[in-house]
Amino acid sequence: MALLETRGLTMRFGGNVAVSDVDLAVEGGAATGLIGPNGAGKTTTFNMICGVLTPSGGTVTLGGRDISSLSTHRRARLGIGRTFQRLEVFSSMSVRDNIVVGAEIRESWARTTPAGPQLLAGGADLDRDDEVSLILERLGLMDVAESRVGELPTGQARLVELGRALAIRPKVLLLDEPASGLDDAETASLASLIAELTAAGLAVLLVEHDVPLVMSVCSMIYVLDFGRIIASGTPDQVQQNQTVLDAYLGSGSR
Amino acid sequence: MLTIILTGISLAAIYAIAASGLVVTYTTTGTFNFAHGAIGMLAAYLYRQATASTDFGGWGWPVWLGLIFVVLFAAPAFGVVVERGVMRRLDGASEVVKVVVTVSLLLALVGLAVWQWPSVSSDPEKFLVGTSWEKFRFGDTTVTGHQIVTVCVALAVAIGLRLLLFRTRLGVAMRAVVDDRNLVRLNGAKPHRLAMFSWALGFSLAAVSGVLVAPERGLNQVQLTLLVVNAYAAAVVGRLRSLPMTFVGALVLGIGQSLAATKLIGVNIGWFSLADLQYAVSPVLLFFAMLFLPSERLRAGAAKRVRESWRLPSLRTAAWGALGFVVAVVAATDLIGADPDRAGLVTALSFALVALSLVPLTGMAGQISLAQMSFFGVGALIMSWIGDDGHTVAGLIVAIAVSAVVGGLVALPALRLTGLYLALGTAAFSLFMTRMVFKQTRLMPGEQVAVPGLDLGFATFRTNQAQITLLAIVFAAVGVFVIWLRGSSFGRRLTAMKDSPVACATLGLDLTRTKIAVFALSAAIAGLSGALVNRSVANSDFELLASMNVTMLAVVGGVGAVSGVLFGGLLLGVINKLGDVLFASNAVGIFEFVKIAVVDLQKVAPGFIGIGLGANPSGAATDIADTYRPVAESRPALSLAVGGPALAWVLARSGTINKWTFVAVLAVMVFGVIPAVPILLRPIPGGRASAAGAFAIASIVVTGAIDWETLTASNGMRVLWMLIACGAVARGVMAIHGQFPHTGAAPQPSPDLVGIDRPLDRSDAIEAERVLGLTEGVLRGAP
Structure with a gap:
């Protein structure tokens, strides 16, 4: 059984079915891609997994436990971290404080709900300051650590969100278009960071429009269109799939 | 019993009208108008002013003219003024600022009414029409004509709103603007005009409810305002969205109040008297309604640009x-x-x-x-x-x-x-x-x-x-x-x-x-x-x-x-x-030439100060702090800021200068001289710092030499002169120095509307490149 699973996840807004009957399996120690055209329901699926939206139907299980009825913060404590497609940084605070808040919030709940190890540190136990510095360093944010996040370009602000999510030491990390706004070099280092985290045991669910990035880091890919999963498989399988080519990559590609 | 329920229904009708006005304004503009009750109150007073006979200080207009004037002209016009003058600037402001600005409006209007109509009586029986009200009897049940009129008006409002929102282009646009203001604008509608219309409509409905409720409860500024505040509860039952549910809420509220008013007099639980429960029905209903509301949906993507800003002292x-x-x-x-x-x-x-x-x-x-x-x-x-x-x-x-x-x-x-x-x-x-x-x-x-x-x-x-x-x-x-x-x-x-x-x-x-x-x-x-x-x-x-x-x-x-x-x-x-203490001697005019009683000004001033908040959501303190921050960072300025007032205090304490002179010296130092010191100390080419410094010191000494106690008998005039002195000294120092400080940053226009509100220009291209992380020059067509 996969670490994170959804069964029949469905979301209706009035008469409009945004997500319909989505089954996902996100394995630990691997990155899983979720791709699809704009409006396919990717972010809605994320919102249902982390509890921001209550699904109209279906279940979410984490490590075999049904977490469908838990609130957002309870799910976060059980190990679901995420970033946002539209930025949700603490824009009036410094970059460092954004990460510090993440670490502090984790420390406050970790007394009752044990958190996992810090994967960036190879599981070593760090004190808070060291852990925050490590995260800043690994995300290349050391130079802007004292800047207000509201003043950063979008790409760097996304990295702040990623760092903040890592500060709660999640078991599953949902990344919503982390590479948009990054240049090629930054995207490459993001890819290697994701590879390192998954190698250390993290489960990553990646929504991304940068198809080469998805193909390179993900071992499993789901393709969503009009709220339904139209294909799934390894990067190679998905790239060969005619339905996918028609719906998403454009019928002319490959 | 039936009488009680019928009374309750007529009360409910009034709440329904008021609450539907609240809901319409809230859904179309996103601003909950706390001043709604005060509008109703003001309308009732204005109506009374217009229709009361000249013997009672009114204008003696006929009822129909008074109604048209208040409900169809004055109230909507005031709504338009409020939207254009105040609310429009609150786009994108935080919830706190929006609440405070409308609360300020409430306070200002209550103050205004207390000032204008310190005590007017209205004969409740004669309030709405000139002749006394018929009472209809059906067996044991009594209904007044006023109650029947009230219920009919509420039904008309309900039907009218339904038709407006679902059958007219305007109504459809109003419902659309709820979802996405900018999107509606991109599609060619004008959200500001819609907002203006909905404020006007909201104010009209508030006026109707005010005019209808006044004969039931009599004219009293605070009581009338709070009565309409009861409508909050009905609106919350409708989740601030649904008009039918709002009417249901109003019905519960009206009947509940009517029951409590008649059945609970003299009822006690232990020593806890329930006599006034009728006035508490609305808060209780509001709490229950909130308990049953679904939890706030967390909204991703709702993070706002922060308009307020504060610095944190160590x-x-x-x-x-x-x-x-x-x-x-x-x-x-x-x-x-x-x-x-x-x-x-x-x-x-x-x-x-x-x-x-x-x-x-x-x-x-x-x-x-x-x-x-x-x-x-x-x-x-x-x-x-x-x-x-x-x-x-x-x-x-x-x-x-x-x-x-x-x-x-x-x-x-x-x-x-x-x-x-x-x-x-x-x-x-x-x-x-x-x-x-x-x-x-x-x-x-x-x-x-x-x-x-x-x-x-x-x-x-x-x-x-x-x-x-x-x-x-x-x-x-x-x-x-x-x-x-x-x-x-x-x-x-x-x-x-x-x-x-x-x-x-x-x-x-x-x-x-x-x-x-x-x-x-x-x-x-x-x-x-x-x-x-x-x-x-x-x-x-x-x-x-x-x-x-x-x-x-x-x-x-x-x-x-x-x-x-x-x-x-x-x-x-x-x-x-x-x-009260300071200006007591100025009972008639705060200054000799302005005949406004200080007490009246006191009633109105705070509200208007609050309404001005829209212009500066961070509050006055940040402006003041921005002015004085360089002082705290400059050692000579800081020592003058501490030493100067201390010296003046010693002189005042020992009786060398009198107290008003002390206040004047302090004012000139704090407002006129000290903020300028860091600027004088900074080496600026062409600045005549020593001349300006000498002028500053001289003006402090001159201020101290004037006997402010005997200068004028009026405290108001003293304060006015002090303000003039402060301004003159500050201007003088900077004029001699030849350098004016720069304050404030230009407001940032919303990037979402570039190309709609104003044309695209080069700086937008540079900004877009930066935000999108593109190579510099790509969007500008540079090589």
Whole structure:
């Protein structure tokens, strides 16, 4: 059984079915891609997994436990971290404080709900300051650590969100278009960071429009269109799939 | 029984009209109009003014003309003015600022009505039409013509709104603007015109309800305003969205009130009298409605650009500031001759302490409360019970603890929801407390209670001077605590929660618990100030309007900063109390040439100050802080800022200069000279610093040489002259120096509307490249 699973996840807004009957399996120690055209329901699926939206139907299980009825913060404590497609940084605070808040919030709940190890540190136990510095360093944010996040370009602000999510030491990390706004070099280092985290045991669910990035880091890919999963498989399988080519990559590609 | 229900239905009709106006404005503009009740009240007065016969000071218009004038002309016109002048600038402002601006409008209108119509009587029977009302009898049941008219009007409003929203282009556009303002604009509609229309419509409906309710309850500014406030509850039952559910809410409210008014007179539970429950039906209904509302949906992508900004002083600076504050307050009071004259300052400091309770809640967490004076009352009440026989320290501790617990419980139902519901919930709590709790003879005999002063054993606080010293020390201590809190883990969490609640939830933060904690803390500080009040307090001190005043002026002063709420609190104290003392000799005109009674100005001023907040959501304190920040960073300027007033104080204390001269010298130094010192000290080519410095010193000396006491008999004129002197000195210094300081940054237009509001230009291309992380020059077509 996969670490994170959804069964029949469905979301209706009035008469409009945004997500319909989505089954996902996100394995630990691997990155899983979720791709699809704009409006396919990717972010809605994320919102249902982390509890921001209550699904109209279906279940979410984490490590075999049904977490469908838990609130957002309870799910976060059980190990679901995420970033946002539209930025949700603490824009009036410094970059460092954004990460510090993440670490502090984790420390406050970790007394009752044990958190996992810090994967960036190879599981070593760090004190808070060291852990925050490590995260800043690994995300290349050391130079802007004292800047207000509201003043950063979008790409760097996304990295702040990623760092903040890592500060709660999640078991599953949902990344919503982390590479948009990054240049090629930054995207490459993001890819290697994701590879390192998954190698250390993290489960990553990646929504991304940068198809080469998805193909390179993900071992499993789901393709969503009009709220339904139209294909799934390894990067190679998905790239060969005619339905996918028609719906998403454009019928002319490959 | 049927009579009761029919009375209830006619009451319900009035609430339904008022509440539907609220809902229409809220859904189409996103602003909940707290002033709705005051509009209704004002309309009732205006209607009475227009239709009353000239013998009674009216204009003697016929009823139909009065109705058309008030409902179809004056009210909508006023709505348009308010939308254009005030609300339009609030686009993108935080919930707190929106609430405070409409609350300010309420206060300003109540003040205006009290000023214009200090006492008018209306014959309820003759209010709506010139002839007396027929009473219809069906067996035991009596119905008045007024009740029938009311119900018919409500039905007409219901049908009219339904047709408007679903059958007309305008209505469809109004419903669309609810979803996405910018999208509607892109599709060619004009959201500002829609907003204007919906404010006009909302004001008209408020006017209708005001005119209909006045004959039932008589003309009284505050009572009428609060009556329409009852409609909040009906609107909440409709979740501020659904008009049919709003009508259902109004029905429950009206019948409930009617039942309570007749069936519960003289009913007691133990010693707890239910006699006034009719006035508490609305708060109770509002609470129940909130309990059954679904939890606020966390919204991703709702994070706003932060318009407010504050800088955080270091703990060291805060401690020095606190010490300086206590010394300054004690020194200043020492100059006031007789102890009773210091009473105004006691009140002002007391308000400042209540306002301080809003720094964690509103400044840090972005939540708003309209019940701080109720917690103040809880604190005062408990101190009076426990502290009565000498256990004042225990009384203080219990008062703080109980206020915190009550605060947490009150906030519980509202905190699951958005900030607006907290404002509504606390307003309801405040009404409930004044109507039900502080009215109980057992708790507050005669609706007032004497609160004993703190007795520490080694120190008691019997005189005003001692009380001022105590309050200054407590304010300074709590202020330092609040600043420490802001830099603490909890404070960071609150700021984070204000910036993005949804992100906090996905980090594992329990938003509700965090909000309850900060609300309890805030209530505890308000309770503390109540426990320290050291005088006799009355139910009226704890009213909703009193709480609204405190919250408004705290936000106006700058609720993110301790100095800001100090400014706001003192301002409220000055307006409420000091003004009476200071300008008592100016009973007719504040200045000899303006014939406005100071007391009247005092009624209206705070509201209008609050309405101005839209222009500067960070509050006045940030502007002041921006001006004086260079002073704190420049050692010579700082020593002048400390040494100058100290020297003047010594001269005043020793009798060398009189007190008014001291005030004048202080004003010229603080407002005219000190802000300029850092600029004079900075080497600027072409600046004539030494000449300007000599002018500054000379003007201080000249100010000190003038005998301000005998200059003019009017305090108002003295203050005016001082202001002129300050301005002249500041202008003079800068003119001689030849360099004017730059203040303020240009406002940032919304990037979403580039190309719609204004044409694209080169700087947009540069900005777009930066934001999108593109190679420089790509969008500009550079190689």
